[in-house]
Amino acid sequence: MAVHYRSWTESTMHKYEDTWQEQQPLELVLGREKKVLSGLAIGVASMKAGERSLLHVGWQLGYGEEGNFSFPNVPPKADLIYEVELIGFQEAKEGKARGDMTVEERIEAADRRRKEGNEFFKEGKLAEAMQQYEMALAYMGDDFMFQLFGKYKDMANAVKNPCHLNMAACLLKLDRYEEVIGQCNMVLVEDENNIKALFRRGKAKSALGRTDDAREDFQKVRKLSPEDNAVVRELHLLAQHDKEVYMKQKELYKGLFGPRPEPKPKRQVRLMCAMSVQVTGLQENVGFGSATQSCTSNPPAKS
Numbered sequence: 001m002a003v004h005y006r007s008w009t010e011s012t013m014h015k016y017e018d019t020w021q022e023q024q025p026l027e028l029v030l031g032r033e034k035k036v037l038s039g040l041a042i043g044v045a046s047m048k049a050g051e052r053s054l055l056h057v058g059w060q061l062g063y064g065e066e067g068n069f070s071f072p073n074v075p076p077k078a079d080l081i082y083e084v085e086l087i088g089f090q091e092a093k094e095g096k097a098r099g100d101m102t103v104e105e106r107i108e109a110a111d112r113r114r115k116e117g118n119e120f121f122k123e124g125k126l127a128e129a130m131q132q133y134e135m136a137l138a139y140m141g142d143d144f145m146f147q148l149f150g151k152y153k154d155m156a157n158a159v160k161n162p163c164h165l166n167m168a169a170c171l172l173k174l175d176r177y178e179e180v181i182g183q184c185n186m187v188l189v190e191d192e193n194n195i196k197a198l199f200r201r202g203k204a205k206s207a208l209g210r211t212d213d214a215r216e217d218f219q220k221v222r223k224l225s226p227e228d229n230a231v232v233r234e235l236h237l238l239a240q241h242d243k244e245v246y247m248k249q250k251e252l253y254k255g256l257f258g259p260r261p262e263p264k265p266k267r268q269v270r271l272m273c274a275m276s277v278q279v280t281g282l283q284e285n286v287g288f289g290s291a292t293q294s295c296t297s298n299p300p301a302k303s
Contacts, residue, residue, distance in 0.1 A: 002138035
């Protein structure tokens with residue numbers, strides 16, 4: 001069977017494994033599972049395909065009294081929590097356990113799952129399509145791929161990479177953009193110039209508002225495939241988006257600071273100085289009864 005799961009230590013809630021994040025479901029053969037997965041296997045055994053459950057597993061059925069200090073890092077006597085999804089059963093359909101298959105048989109079984117997924121995708125049945133792609137990927141696990149080289153690795157990648165790309169296409173339709181990026185990255189590790197992976201990753205980044213990163217992917221696609229009208233359209237949409245953002249920011253700043261004030265005319269200041277002297281009472285014979293002197297007149301000449 002193929003399962004996806006996340007696992008934590010119950011006491012610290014430290015997450016130590018996540019197959020969803022790794023974009024690689026686990027191949028689990030009941031009765032042949034690793035000892036540290038005994039509790040997971042017991043819980044999954046009673047589940048139905050497509051079911052999702054939360055399992056609490058005691059330390060005796062996990063990493064035991066000693067724990068594990070390499071990868072994954074699990075302390076001694078740690079009770080575990082699993083969030084697990086049973087993707088589906090495979091051996092019954094193929095008639096043989098994967099561990100008993102030759103390399104060619106395993107690749108062929110994965111390819112049959114991929115083709116079934118494609119049929120579901122054409123019918124718009126995205127959940128069923130994704131289930132088949134994940135089942136196909138379970139045949140192409142890391143332990144299996146590491147053993148391959150030469151033509152066998154090429155044969156396996158010819159099935160594995162399209163499954164990741166088709167998963168990305170489904171996830172785009174479901175607006176699960178971070179997962180789209182993860183699936184495309186798996187392909188680009190093997191083939192850095194894969195046009196479909198670059199394009200779908202660019203679409204996901206654009207939807208997440210990461211326009212600079214999206215533009216970088218689209219420009220690489222355009223360089224690899226200059227006649228691709230779809231990428232030209234996406235680059236045009238990004239340019240239009242950037243223009244709209246600029247205009248909105250311009251209006252925002254305009255409203256924030258207001259119009260620039262008009263310069264005010266300078267005032268002419270006149271200094272008026274007046275001194276008024278009035279003599280009343282006993283008038284001396286000086287030629288005036290009152291006198292007024294202004295600072296605008298010349299001062300009297302000294303004799």
